[in-house]
Amino acid sequence: MTHRLVRYDFGERLMHTLAALAYLYLLLTGLAFWTPAFYWIAVVLGGGYLSRVLHPWIGLLFAATVLWMFVVWRRDMRVTPEDRTWRRAIRHYIRNEDDKVPPAWRFNFGQKQLFWLMVFGAAALLLTGIVMWLVASIPGELSAVGQIATLLHAVAALATIAGFIIHVYMGVAVVPGGLDAVIHGEVTEEWARRHHPLWLAQVKSENDARSRE
Ligand code: HEM
Known part of the structure; x- marks a missing residue:
């Protein structure tokens, strides 16, 4: 029988599902506000x-889920010396040459970059x-503060959209089993x-230590 390991516990899966659903809603409604070409999305939703009423409230929910992720995953997301070796060999990861990719802990350097x-x-979008x-x-015309905030909101959204597209592509298409x-x-x-x-070795040694207790 193939031995199985817990990679994400229930709390982590719940937090990730809420983050994914909230982000998708914000992305779709945000696109609808961005250009009239996408306004039909808001009509469908x-x-x-x-x-317009729900977008800011779902934004608060998204910010809360990312804060939750920060609390739960920040230790696993610290950059280690192994990550620097991994980063130098990133071309092998992109080309799917698994045997040449340096070993990773629970999350590889690319996953850590997405997290940060x-x-x-999310902090920039929230503020x-x-x-x-x-x-x-x-009431009245949009002030300079409002205009600057709108511009920075769009810049932060575009940065997260780029990361999100890569994240979903890697998680769903490139690494089978991740989803x-x-x-x-x-x-x-x-x-x-x-x-x-490296994560497998760590989990195994923790399990061995627990079974000796
Ligand atoms: C439809 C939307 C999404 C899909 C399909 C998706 C897919 C995945 C998959 C497959 C994994 C597991 C990767 C692994 O363990 O090898 C994962 C983990 C993760 N997801 Fe998502 N995700 C989505 C949305 C999001 C959003 C919106 C965020 C950010 C707030 C996010 C942040 C993370 C993080 C930080 C991890 C752990 C590290 C990593 O794998 O990058 N995900 N996701």
Whole structure:
């Protein structure tokens, strides 16, 4: 029987699912506000008014899920000396030459970069979004503060969209088994040996220590 390991516990899967759903909603409604070419998306999602009302509240939910991720994953996301070796060999990762990719801990350097991009991106979106929310309640023309906040909000959104597209592509198309792990929680020992051998060794030694107790 293939031995299976827990990669994401229930809390981690819940937090990731909420982050993914909230982000997708924000992305779709954000695109609808961005250009009239995408306004039909807001219509499909219940109308322009509802989208405009819900977008900031779902934004708060997204910021909360990213804060939750920061609390739970920040230690695993610290850059280690092995990550520098991994970064130098990134071309092998891109070409899918698994045997030439240096070993990774629980998360590889690319996954860590996505995490920090989302943490700083979400913080920037939250701050600029709150300014836009407050400014919108003041009648009259958009002030300079409102204009700058709107511009920075769009820049932060574009940065996270670039990271999000790469993240979904890597997680769904390039690394088979990753999506199943983040939905159901488990991976095979073979998967862990192939993609995260240092993490596998760590989990095994922790399990051995526990069974000796
Ligand atoms: C439809 C949307 C999404 C899909 C399909 C998706 C897919 C995945 C997959 C497959 C993994 C597991 C990778 C592995 O363990 O090898 C994962 C992990 C992760 N996801 Fe997502 N994700 C989505 C949205 C998001 C969003 C919006 C964020 C940011 C707030 C995010 C942040 C992360 C992080 C930090 C991890 C752990 C490290 C990593 O694998 O990059 N994900 N996701």
